[in-house]
Every structure is written in C-alpha cells, then in structure tokens.
Amino acid sequence: MIIDTSSAPTVPARKVEARKPDLLLTEEHQMCPGCGEPLAVRQFLETIDELGVATRAVAVVGIGCYTSFSGSLDVDLVQALHGRAPSVATGVKRMLPDALVFTLQGDGDMVNEGLQEVLHTAARGEKLTCILLNNGVFGETGGHMTATSVIGQRTKNSLDGRDADYHGYPILIGDLIARLQGASYVARGSVHNAGSVARTRKMFKRAFESQLRGEGFTFVEVLTMCPTGWFLPTAEGPQYMQSTLGEVHIMGELKADGRVRTTEELHAENLTRQRELDEQLARGGLDA
Amino acid sequence: MTNTTVPGRVLMEGSEALARASITAGCRFFAGYPMTPFTELLEHFARLLPENGGVCINAESELEAVGMAWGALATGARAATGSTGQGLSLMQESLSEMTLAELPLVVFNMARSQGDYFQATRGGGHGDYRHIVLAPQDVREGIEHTQLAFHLADKWRNPVLVYGDYLLAHTQEAISIEPIALPELPTKDWAVDGSRTGSGRSGSVTPLGVGKVGQLALGQEGKAQYIATKIPHMESEARVDVGFCDDAETIVVAFGSPAKFVKYAVAQLRAVGHRIGYVRPVTLWPFPYAALAAAAAGPNVRCVGSFELSAGQLVDDVRLGVGGRAPVTFIGGVSTDHSGFGVGRLLDVEMISARILALHEGRELPPIPGYREHAYEPREHQR
Numbered sequence: 001m002i003i004d005t006s007s008a009p010t011v012p013a014r015k016v017e018a019r020k021p022d023l024l025l026t027e028e029h030q031m032c033p034g035c036g037e038p039l040a041v042r043q044f045l046e047t048i049d050e051l052g053v054a055t056r057a058v059a060v061v062g063i064g065c066y067t068s069f070s071g072s073l074d075v076d077l078v079q080a081l082h083g084r085a086p087s088v089a090t091g092v093k094r095m096l097p098d099a100l101v102f103t104l105q106g107d108g109d110m111v112n113e114g115l116q117e118v119l120h121t122a123a124r125g126e127k128l129t130c131i132l133l134n135n136g137v138f139g140e141t142g143g144h145m146t147a148t149s150v151i152g153q154r155t156k157n158s159l160d161g162r163d164a165d166y167h168g169y170p171i172l173i174g175d176l177i178a179r180l181q182g183a184s185y186v187a188r189g190s191v192h193n194a195g196s197v198a199r200t201r202k203m204f205k206r207a208f209e210s211q212l213r214g215e216g217f218t219f220v221e222v223l224t225m226c227p228t229g230w231f232l233p234t235a236e237g238p239q240y241m242q243s244t245l246g247e248v249h250i251m252g253e254l255k256a257d258g259r260v261r262t263t264e265e266l267h268a269e270n271l272t273r274q275r276e277l278d279e280q281l282a283r284g285g286l287d288a
Numbered sequence: 289m290t291n292t293t294v295p296g297r298v299l300m301e302g303s304e305a306l307a308r309a310s311i312t313a314g315c316r317f318f319a320g321y322p323m324t325p326f327t328e329l330l331e332h333f334a335r336l337l338p339e340n341g342g343v344c345i346n347a348e349s350e351l352e353a354v355g356m357a358w359g360a361l362a363t364g365a366r367a368a369t370g371s372t373g374q375g376l377s378l379m380q381e382s383l384s385e386m387t388l389a390e391l392p393l394v395v396f397n398m399a400r401s402q403g404d405y406f407q408a409t410r411g412g413g414h415g416d417y418r419h420i421v422l423a424p425q426d427v428r429e430g431i432e433h434t435q436l437a438f439h440l441a442d443k444w445r446n447p448v449l450v451y452g453d454y455l456l457a458h459t460q461e462a463i464s465i466e467p468i469a470l471p472e473l474p475t476k477d478w479a480v481d482g483s484r485t486g487s488g489r490s491g492s493v494t495p496l497g498v499g500k501v502g503q504l505a506l507g508q509e510g511k512a513q514y515i516a517t518k519i520p521h522m523e524s525e526a527r528v529d530v531g532f533c534d535d536a537e538t539i540v541v542a543f544g545s546p547a548k549f550v551k552y553a554v555a556q557l558r559a560v561g562h563r564i565g566y567v568r569p570v571t572l573w574p575f576p577y578a579a580l581a582a583a584a585a586g587p588n589v590r591c592v593g594s595f596e597l598s599a600g601q602l603v604d605d606v607r608l609g610v611g612g613r614a615p616v617t618f619i620g621g622v623s624t625d626h627s628g629f630g631v632g633r634l635l636d637v638e639m640i641s642a643r644i645l646a647l648h649e650g651r652e653l654p655p656i657p658g659y660r661e662h663a664y665e666p667r668e669h670q671r
Contacts, residue, residue, distance in 0.1 A: 116349070
C-alpha cells in the first residue's frame with residue numbers, strides 16, 4: 001500500500017496496538033532520548049512472555065541507568081549492589097532451581113566493578129543468564145570511561161580519547177566468558193537497527209532456553225546507544241555506535257552448540273558475509 | 289564427633305556445633321571463603337548442608353559470599369555467611385545495604401581478636417544501621433545463640449552477627465544440639481520467587497527506597513527514616529549476664545570467651561573475700577546499658593573495669609553505661625599468639641585475676657606481656 005502524503009491524513013493519528021510489553025507496568029520511563037536500553041529491555045521481557053515462563057522469572061538488577069526500570073518491570077526482582085548481581089542471582093537460583101533467573105547489568109557494573117563476579121559465576125556454570133547492556137560508558141554518572149570503552153573513545157575522563165598506552169585496552173567480556181567451561185551460551189547483540197534488534201531477540205531466546213534446559217551459564221551482551229553519555233545529537237547514536245563500539249565488540253554468537261568463536265572470527269565471518277552480499281548486489285540482486 | 293559417657297551428649301568442636309545448630313534452625317544456604325579461625329565452620333557447612341537439603345558454596349571471595357547469601361535470603365530461605373573480622377571488612381558494603389533491604393542475614397565472625405568490637409557494634413559500613421550482635425561465651429551458648437540469631441534476624445528482618453573467636457570455633461565440648469523453643473513468626477510475604485511476575489503486583493527486595501509502580505515507595509529519605517525508627521524497637525533485645533554485683537565494690541565487664549575467664553577469676557577472688565562482681569553483655573548491640581547502669585549504681589561500687597583483648601573498644605560502651613557513676617578503667621590489652629589468632633598470653637586466669645585485683649585494690653596494673661618490648665616511641669616531631 002502506498003500512503004498518499006500530498007495532503008493531511010483524513011483521520012488523526014491513533015494507537016493501533018499495544019506498544020508496552022505485558023511485563024512492564026507502565027510506558028513511562030526515565031531514560032534519555034535515544035537511549036538503547038529500553039529496546040533491549042523490551043526484547044528480553046517479550047521473550048520471557050513468549051517462552052511462557054513469566055510466573056517463574058526472577059530479575060536481579062545491578063546499579064546503572066537501567067536500575068530505574070526496577071520500579072516498572074512487572075517481574076519479581078532483587079536489587080543488587082553495583083557489580084554484585086551475579087552472586088546474588090547465584091543465591092536466588094540455588095534456592096529456586098526451577099526459576100528463570102537473570103541479571104540486568106551495565107558495562108560499568110559488570111565489567112568494571114563486578115568482573116570477577118560474572119567470571120566466577122560463569123565458571124561455576126550457574127544455570128542463570130547474565131544480561132549486559134554495553135554502551136561503553138558510565139551513563140548514570142554522566143559519561144565516563146568504562147572497561148569496555150573503545151580505543152579513541154572520548155569520555156569525561158578520557159577527554160582526548162581512550163589511549164591504550166595511558167588508559168589500557170577495552171575488555172571483550174564475551175570472549176572471556178565463552179572460554180569458560182561452565183558457560184553454555186554466549187552472544188553479543190545490538191539494538192542500533194531493526195535487524196540487530198531481531199537478532200538480539202533470538203539470542204535472548206536461545207540463552208533462556210539453554211538456562212531452562214539446565215545446560216549452564218548463559219550470557220547475552222547487548223550494545224546500546226547512549227547519545228547523552230557520548231555527547232552526541234540523539235539521532236547520531238546508532239551510526240556512532242556501529243562505527244565505534246560495534247567495530248570492536250562484534251555482534252554474533254561467541255558460544256553456541258558447544259562451539260566457541262572469538263570476536264576476531266566473528267569479525268572475519270561478518271566481513272565475508274558482507275563481501276558476499278556486496279557481490280550478489282553487484283550481480284543485480286540477492287540470491288534466494 | 290566422639291561419644292562421651294554422658295547420655296545424649298557428644299564431644300564436638302564449636303564449628304561443627306554452630307553449623308549443626310544453624311541447620312537445626314532451618315538454615316538452608318551458606319556461602320563462605322576460608323580464613324582461620326573461621327575455616328572449619330565453612331568445612332562443616334560444606335559437608336552438612338547438602339545432606340540436609342541445603343546448599344553451601346565455596347565463594348571466590350567474601351564479597352561474593354555475602355552476595356550469594358543476599359540472593360538466597362531474598363527468596364525467603366534462611367541463609368548465613370561468615371568469616372573473620374578481616375573478611376567481614378570486605379563484606380561491609382553489603383552488610384550495610386542488606387540492613388536497608390531488611391534481609392535477615394546471619395553472619396558468623398570467628399574473630400581473631402576482640403578488636404572487631406567496633407566493626408560489629410558501630411558497623412564497618414556506611415550509613416545508619418545497626419546489627420544485633422550475640423557474643424556467646426562458649427560452645428554451649430553458641431548453639432543457643434545460633435538458633436536465636438536466625439530467629440531474631442527473621443523477627444526484625446535485620447542482620448544478626450554472632451561474634452565468636454578461635455576458642456568458640458575450635459574448643460570441643462560435650463554437647464547436645466536441641467532445638468530451642470522460639471515464638472512463631474509470620475510468613476515471609478516480602479520474599480520473591482517469580483510467582484508474582486506478570487501479575488501486576490510483582491515483588492521487589494531492595495535496599496533502595498524505590499517501589500514498583502502502584503506500590504508504596506518510601507524514597508531515599510523515607511527508607512533511611514524507616515530504618516532509623518526501627519532501631520529503638522530492636523533495643524528491647526538486649527541480653528546480659530550479671531554476677532556478684534549486689535554488694536560489689538569493683539565491677540568487671542567482659543564479653544565472649546574472655547568473659548568466661550573473667551567470671552572464673554571473679555569467682556576465685558570472691559572465694560577469698562574480695563567484693564567483686566561482673567557484667568557480661570550477651571548482646572553487644574543492643575548493649576545492656578540499663579543493666580550495667582544498675583550494677584554501677586550499687587551502694588558499694590568504687591570502680592568499673594573493662595577487660596577485653598583489644599586496645600580498648602568495649603570500654604566506650606562501658607563508660608556510656610556506667611554514666612559517670614564510678615570511674616571506668618580499661619584493664620585489657622592487645623594479646624595474641626604468634627599466628628595472630630587471638631589466643632594470647634593475656635588470656636590467662638591468673639593474669640586476668642592479677643589485673644582485676646590491682647584495679648580493686650587501687651594499685652598499678654601489671655604490665656601486659658609484650659607491651660614493653662613493642663611500645664611505640666614518638667619521633668622527635670611528635671613529642
């Protein structure tokens with residue numbers, strides 16, 4: 001259907017379907033315009049509903065911008081201290097072995113403050129899911145460097161850009177976890193465009209299913225836009241993320257079906273796929 | 289565990305007794321990190337909990353140990369952790385915030401000295417909070433206190449600390465572990481298990497003042513005020529052991545294992561005619577100020593001494609309790625063995641007795657072993 005835009009619409013704009021996930025108590029939130037975190041939250045909430053496990057889902061929430069969702073998630077919830085969600089989730093899961101237990105953490109929370117927590121929880125093979133919302137910056141404090149900030153990234157405490165000599169290198173957390181025997185599923189998604197959102201949703205589904213089958217520790221990292229913390233116009237968030245964080249924290253499954261891939265291998269696979277697509281397009285269209 | 293000739297009793301070391309008493313009290317989860325003299329408590333939990341339907345996790349650090357207990361408690365289970373004072377220092381952020389989250393944690397400090405008194409009673413962590421602190425004098429009382437700790441933690445939804453030491457953890461006594469009768473408590477309707485997810489009235493266990501949309505939220509100030517106004521109610525839990533104070537001229541205050549030495553020394557001195565009494569705080573917080581004040585108000589009281597194996601911490605509370613009714617003297621000191629486990633030369637009935645008698649007779653206190661050799665000499669610029 002082609003919409004005629006040469007004149008004003010004959011009927012006013014109206015809501016055509018519910019935009020709020022059922023596991024959210026309100027549409028209102030406290031995030032900045034352009035923030036990627038609500039997109040990620042929607043994906044895992046709807047996945048929990050889809051899997052039909054809502055009445056045994058428990059969230060353990062860390063400390064960051066996303067903590068403001070703790071009042072609006074219609075999920076039984078335990079608030080953890082900064083960095084401590086994986087150990088708290090361990091206690092929850094050990095007492096409720098049939099529950100779907102997941103943490104919600106940011107890169108400052110998980111990769112800075114609580115790195116050893118998530119690694120040991122993965123190594124123990126705790127049957128829970130850790131969710132990392134990775135924007136490469138401390139959003140809540142106002143834009144400071146984290147352990148996942150990429151080389152060259154300008155933050156309030158790396159004003160000339162992250163310098164490897166001076167600030168050290170970013171941690172590719174998914175790679176560390178994927179190598180641990182206790183981890184059964186490790187993936188890195190993103191929410192910078194519709195395709196990546198759809199792909200991330202599948203990752204949540206596979207992670208939760210693996211947890212429910214009792215296979216081991218599962219991990220989903222999601223790259224999320226933070227135009228406020230990156231000091232960018234809102235609309236530039238997705239493009240900036242793709243070209244900075246997205247070039248380092250490469251999207252894909254780092255461990256699935258017993259196979260471990262490194263971020264470098266994912267990068268090579270993505271390049272190959274892109275080259276094939278380009279070639280197909282050059283031949284006049286995509287192959288079936 | 290060895291059978292003894294007393295029917296129903298077995299010879300058991302304190303660590304095992306505390307672990308068994310915890311399980312008797314319904315503890316289903318423990319997490320800890322080895323550290324002497326706490327290690328054996330972890331060992332016994334690791335062995336006993338799984339065969340009693342529970343879980344014990346060897347945590348990668350004390351930070352994770354207390355975090356795991358946090359999660360287990362949030363589901364409504366009875367759970368505990370522990371360490372020495374050093375390990376508890378690592379846990380302080382959680383110990384403080386768990387009080388705001390109203391989580392009924394039981395934490396065992398198998399301390400290396402009595403120098404963790406401030407940590408236990410003032411809180412090593414940030415913010416306004418109090419923990420109920422039980423200080424058993426021996427294994428038998430430790431069994432009672434352990435069960436009481438789980439009860440009080442649930443009763444007040446507040447962490448409870450059991451302050452033990454090397455002697456409590458490692459002394460074998462002939463004991464039997466019987467459940468003690470405690471009042472019924474309400475069910476934990478605040479706990480979360482996932483069953484309310486998606487119902488529109490899901491729960492949350494949080495130290496923050498935030499609440500779910502549509503539910504009561506206290507806010508930061510409100511939550512802090514709510515906890516602040518709970519503290520005076522918990523003060524009703526003060527417990528004390530008082531002896532020979534009615535006609536006493538001298539009162540000695542001591543807690544934990546050293547208090548048992550003090551009580552023995554006082555009884556010996558009584559037997560030869562010295563009018564000396566003792567006050568043993570059984571709870572370090574709430575401190576039995578009223579009982580100490582009453583003892584210090586006795587008609588013959590001339591002086592009060594605080595015996596503790598530290599540089600002088602309990603003595604602050606003794607002064608607050610005595611309230612100027614009599615002069616208060618610190619008669620303890622730092623004393624430990626070569627490993628630093630708190631069983632030093634000063635933990636000796638004759639030495640304690642000599643110090644109490646010197647206080648009683650107004651003489652100079654005998655020297656503390658080691659103090660002369662190790663005394664700090666101020667540098668020129670410090671004089």
